[in-house]
Amino acid sequence: MSLNTVWHCIETLASALAGDRTASEQDLDQFERAMRQLSRRRREEIRRLMILIVASLSRLEMRMTETDGPLNSVYESGRV
Numbered sequence: 001m002s003l004n005t006v007w008h009c010i011e012t013l014a015s016a017l018a019g020d021r022t023a024s025e026q027d028l029d030q031f032e033r034a035m036r037q038l039s040r041r042r043r044e045e046i047r048r049l050m051i052l053i054v055a056s057l058s059r060l061e062m063r064m065t066e067t068d069g070p071l072n073s074v075y076e077s078g079r080v
Helices: 004-018 022-038 040-068
Strands: none
Touching: 004 022, 022 040
């Protein structure tokens, strides 16, 4: 695994999903419509990948929280 690739993916995804709550919901609506166009099998594969990514990043965040403490809310930072 290349950490540079992972960092780049995280930054790209965060940038694509960044914005106010309304814009974020619109992005998710568009993503959902695109996913619903996929075959059921492919949609389930993508969902499993999303769960894997979220679970892994959540475990990493828990480790960071244990050592560094919690971050300010993403809502306070203006990211969402």
